[in-house]
Amino acid sequence: MSRLALGLESSCDETAAAVVSADGTVLSSLIASQIELHRPYGGVVPEAAARAHLEKLDLLVEAALTKAGVKLSDLSLVVSMAGPGLIGGLLVAVTYGRLLARAAALPWYGINHLEGHALTARLTDKVAFPYLLLLASGGHTQLLWVEGVGRYRRLGTTLDDAAGECFDKAAKLLGLGYPGGPALEKAASGGNSRRFDLPHPMLGRVGCDFSFSGLKTAVRHKAAGLATPLAAEDVRDLAAATQSAIAASLADRTRHALKLVPTTPTALVVAGGVAANQAIRTALSSIAASIGVPMVAPPLALCGDNAAMIAWAGLERLEAGIGPEDDGHSRPRWPLDPLAGKR
Numbered sequence: 635m636s637r638l639a640l641g642l643e644s645s646c647d648e649t650a651a652a653v654v655s656a657d658g659t660v661l662s663s664l665i666a667s668q669i670e671l672h673r674p675y676g677g678v679v680p681e682a683a684a685r686a687h688l689e690k691l692d693l694l695v696e697a698a699l700t701k702a703g704v705k706l707s708d709l710s711l712v713v714s715m716a717g718p719g720l721i722g723g724l725l726v727a728v729t730y731g732r733l734l735a736r737a738a739a740l741p742w743y744g745i746n747h748l749e750g751h752a753l754t755a756r757l758t759d760k761v762a763f764p765y766l767l768l769l770a771s772g773g774h775t776q777l778l779w780v781e782g783v784g785r786y787r788r789l790g791t792t793l794d795d796a797a798g799e800c801f802d803k804a805a806k807l808l809g810l811g812y813p814g815g816p817a818l819e820k821a822a823s824g825g826n827s828r829r830f831d832l833p834h835p836m837l838g839r840v841g842c843d844f845s846f847s848g849l850k851t852a853v854r855h856k857a858a859g860l861a862t863p864l865a866a867e868d869v870r871d872l873a874a875a876t877q878s879a880i881a882a883s884l885a886d887r888t889r890h891a892l893k894l895v896p897t898t899p900t901a902l903v904v905a906g907g908v909a910a911n912q913a914i915r916t917a918l919s920s921i922a923a924s925i926g927v928p929m930v931a932p933p934l935a936l937c938g939d940n941a942a943m944i945a946w947a948g949l950e951r952l953e954a955g956i957g958p959e960d961d962g963h964s965r966p967r968w969p970l971d972p973l974a975g976k977r
């Protein structure tokens with residue numbers, strides 16, 4: 635039987651545990667979402683998040699092992715995401731994972747959450763290196779050239795807000811609630827994206843960096859110019875215009891990134907929570923088709939935060955003979971490309 639990894643995730647507002655095998659089978663992937671806990675505040679409350687991770691993680695691990703039909707002694711490694719994220723949360727998966735690994739005499743890997751997102755396409759679609767990755771989540775928006783396990787070159791990043799943050803803030807402004815991305819996408823589906831003229835950030839600029847704070851401000855100004863409370867039609871149309879501006883910006887930057895890469899990628903991959911968005915998937919599909927490569931987006935359950943991607947990243951490192959480097963540190967800030975911004 636191929637190697638089995640237990641993955642643990644607690645970087646933001648999802649506690650997750652999963653068992654994955656080195657042949658790419660997800661035996662179990664359980665997620666306890668804290669959405670209801672944070673909803674009254676309209677965003678993640680770090681202290682409450684950390685406490686909830688602590689309460690849930692061991693129950694989830696037990697359930698993930700049971701669902702996978704394996705015992706601790708069947709595992710080959712334990713993998714915790716060790717950053718970037720909220721420190722109180724990181725400590726939960728790191729401390730728990732390290733102690734569990736030690737008790738079971740297993741190797742422990744502390745891996746980068748972004749590496750989990752970056753390698754998911756290899757778990758789901760066996761994508762070969764090198765590929766171009768658009769990683770878009772609540773905290774990050776980056777274009778990465780993925781050359782191999784542990785070899786990530788950042789081509790562009792956001793100069794201010796992340797794409798997911800823009801979805802979330804615009805949704806809040808429009809009274810669509812939390813989390814904003816899925817709510818805004820739903821509202822946008824009935825809207826007219828041409829009624830409001832919003833800026834398309836960074837369109838045509840050299841390089842492939844992003845910027846979303848101006849768009850957020852423009853949405854606020856448009857909303858302020860309308861009668862309050864906003865009519866349902868206004869909300870739909872503004873949501874559609876916002877989504878279309880974000881999708882256009884992500885697509886334009888991705889097109890520019892393709893000019894910067896050393897060779898044709900095997901695929902155009904999109905990952906992170908924002909990858910769940912259909913308008914964005916459609917825009918990226920047409921870019922991929924234009925260069926004759928597939929567009930790969932993980933299934934919805936593996937787009938947002940989950941522990942299967944963490945377990946898989948640990949397995950990839952093990953198979954590649956990298957690590958474990960057990961310094962036991964949690965890293966609230968942890969760039970995937972250590973040279974980013976220094977070249």
Ligand code: KG4
Pocket residue numbers: 646770771772773774797798799801802813814815816819906907908909910911912937938939
């Ligand atoms: O990767 P993720 O689950 O967590 C982070 O690491 O941030 O991404 C969460 C982000 C949130 O900003 C959420 O609003 C956004 O992904 N998101 C979406 C959609 N589903 C989730 N944004 C746009 N459309 C969606 N369908």
Ligand code: ZN
Pocket residue numbers: 747751771906907938939
């Ligand atoms: Zn994430």
